Amino acid sequence: MWTWFHKLASPPHFYRIAGKVIPWFSWPALILILLGLYGGLVVAPMDYQQGEGFRIFYVHVPSAIMSMFVYSNMAIAAGIGLIWRMKLAHAVAAASAPIGAWFTFCALATGSIWGKPMWGTWWVWDARLTSELILLFLYLGFIALRSSIEDPQRADRAAAVLALVGVINLPIIHYSVVWWNSLHQGSTMFKSGAMSIEMKWPALAMLFGFMLYFGAVLFVRLRAEVIRRERNATWLKQELAR
Amino acid sequence: MNVSEFLDMGGYAAFVWPAFGLVMSVLVYNIWSARSAHAEARRAAARRLQMEETHS
Amino acid sequence: MQSTGLLRAGALLYARDLKLAFRRWEQVTQPVVFFLMVTTLFPLALSPDTAQLREVAAGIVWVAALLSALLALEFMFRSDYEDGTLEQLVLSGQPLWWLSLVKAMAHWTVSGLPLVVASPLVAASLAVPAAAQPTVMVSLLLGTGILSFLGAVGAGLTLGVRRGSVLLSLLVLPLTMPALIFGARAVDMAIMGDSSRGPLLLLAAMFILSLTLGPFATSAALKVSME
Numbered sequence: 001m002w003t004w005f006h007k008l009a010s011p012p013h014f015y016r017i018a019g020k021v022i023p024w025f026s027w028p029a030l031i032l033i034l035l036g037l038y039g040g041l042v043v044a045p046m047d048y049q050q051g052e053g054f055r056i057f058y059v060h061v062p063s064a065i066m067s068m069f070v071y072s073n074m075a076i077a078a079g080i081g082l083i084w085r086m087k088l089a090h091a092v093a094a095a096s097a098p099i100g101a102w103f104t105f106c107a108l109a110t111g112s113i114w115g116k117p118m119w120g121t122w123w124v125w126d127a128r129l130t131s132e133l134i135l136l137f138l139y140l141g142f143i144a145l146r147s148s149i150e151d152p153q154r155a156d157r158a159a160a161v162l163a164l165v166g167v168i169n170l171p172i173i174h175y176s177v178v179w180w181n182s183l184h185q186g187s188t189m190f191k192s193g194a195m196s197i198e199m200k201w202p203a204l205a206m207l208f209g210f211m212l213y214f215g216a217v218l219f220v221r222l223r224a225e226v227i228r229r230e231r232n233a234t235w236l237k238q239e240l241a242r
Numbered sequence: 243m244n245v246s247e248f249l250d251m252g253g254y255a256a257f258v259w260p261a262f263g264l265v266m267s268v269l270v271y272n273i274w275s276a277r278s279a280h281a282e283a284r285r286a287a288a289r290r291l292q293m294e295e296t297h298s
Numbered sequence: 299m300q301s302t303g304l305l306r307a308g309a310l311l312y313a314r315d316l317k318l319a320f321r322r323w324e325q326v327t328q329p330v331v332f333f334l335m336v337t338t339l340f341p342l343a344l345s346p347d348t349a350q351l352r353e354v355a356a357g358i359v360w361v362a363a364l365l366s367a368l369l370a371l372e373f374m375f376r377s378d379y380e381d382g383t384l385e386q387l388v389l390s391g392q393p394l395w396w397l398s399l400v401k402a403m404a405h406w407t408v409s410g411l412p413l414v415v416a417s418p419l420v421a422a423s424l425a426v427p428a429a430a431q432p433t434v435m436v437s438l439l440l441g442t443g444i445l446s447f448l449g450a451v452g453a454g455l456t457l458g459v460r461r462g463s464v465l466l467s468l469l470v471l472p473l474t475m476p477a478l479i480f481g482a483r484a485v486d487m488a489i490m491g492d493s494s495r496g497p498l499l500l501l502a503a504m505f506i507l508s509l510t511l512g513p514f515a516t517s518a519a520l521k522v523s524m525e
Contacts, residue, residue, distance in 0.1 A: 033269070041262070042248070052252030059265040098275070102268050110261045117257050130475065137472035144468055148459050157522040158455045162469065165451055165515050213269065220276040224283040233291055240288050 025216035032209030039202025070100030078160035095221035101139035127176035315404035356485035370409035394517035410442030433488035447512035454519030
């Protein structure tokens with residue numbers, strides 16, 4: 001089993017396998033996202049209090065969940081890279097960061113757009129919104145730190161430390177609505193019985209679509225990272241000639 | 243429900259459509275950005291290999 | 299040769315850092331001067347009306363103090379890094395987390411405490427009532443401490459990086475945002491005559507968290523930068 005794992009981590013193998021795997025992520029992702037769109041915009045019934053405006057839920061909540069999911073992936077990869085000195089793990093962290101940052105931006109933007117008609121304000125400095133904003137800054141800081149250190153190994157490791165320090169933000173984001181009375185509403189997706197399945201399923205479809213999407217885009221970026229980091233010319237030459 | 247009612251989103255059209263549009267655009271952009279990063283990495287690597295060959 | 303005990307090593311490092319800081323007097327006074335000047339700008343820009351000033355005083359004092367303390371942050375390890383002392387510290391055999399803690403303490407003493415001492419003057423100039431002054435000082439005492447301990451991580455990560463000071467601010471400010479929120483809230487409540495105990499306790503909790511966990515992250519950061 002370990003030989004398989006080591007083989008996977010070897011750049012030429014990884015590059016090829018990643019290339020084959022990507023369509024298995026991207027097509028299901030597309031289907032699920034389209035399903036989520038259809039379910040969220042057309043099929044799901046109107047909300048009792050918020051009417052059609054509630055539909056923003058179907059892009060806001062999956063984006064927010066992904067912003068944290070990607071960060072935890074990034075932090076785990078960073079930790080693995082730091083402890084076991086695996087280049088591929090650092091590459092995963094590096095490739096995840098921009099995707100995660102964009103999901104965070106989407107969560108903040110859609111939340112703001114949703115907030116205006118429903119709660120009367122574009123923004124409020126409560127615990128959840130503030131900690132999600134801090135998450136965006138953590139992503140940006142990670143990306144900025146990596147790009148400003150010239151030595152690639154040191155850049156990887158410094159950014160990894162930063163990613164791990166920022167992990168403490170994740171439980172704060174998640175539990176902030178429990179610990180503090182805040183304008184942001186409490187958990188609806190994860191509390192059983194808080195939302196009917198006929199209203200919930202488009203969000204779940206969208207969420208899983210987003211996860212598969214993340215996988216696909218991550219692997220594309222990883223292939224780019226692998227090429228960028230590769231020093232051994234032979235397999236690279238063969239690969240580029242294809 | 244007809245098309246114009248659907249587009250109106252119960253009066254919330256100015257909020258719902260930009261929100262969905264924004265997220266979908268970000269998703270499309272990230273696909274494009276990842277693929278172009280990959281293509282650029284390949285081009286740069288090819289250039290690098292060529293230079294190494296001519297200089298060796 | 300007898301190896302140095304933890305406390306003694308810490309005391310030596312602390313004393314050395316203080317001595318060096320006071321030799322470079324400008325490094326100590328610069329943040330305070332910045333603090334005084336920035337807070338002076340606001341009444342000029344907004345309005346000298348005391349009622350209005352009182353409303354924004356909490357935020358102004360806190361943001362100005364945070365930025366001033368941030369100014370001094372990049373010097374925490376810089377000169378030691380450049381003259382090789384940092385390498386000696388890392389190789390010294392003393393636990394690096396302990397040395398990081400001591401260095402951050404020294405930084406707090408040199409850069410943070412002067413701001414705390416200057417804060418009543420600044421607060422008074424912004425029409426903060428005398429009854430709120432203790433809250434101002436306590437909140438800034440905790441806040442500058444948080445900045446020193448969390449900022450040490452950022453300072454360690456950005457050692458020797460070109461334009462590191464900008465990057466340092468980008469890294470550290472988000473981590474200090476919660477402290478800013480609660481600190482300014484505490485001062486605001488004190489200005490309005492309410493008890494500021496709640497936010498101050500939260501601030502104290504953040505302080506303890508950054509004091510205990512910060513040095514470990516700082517030592518990891520230093521090891522990465524010194525490879």
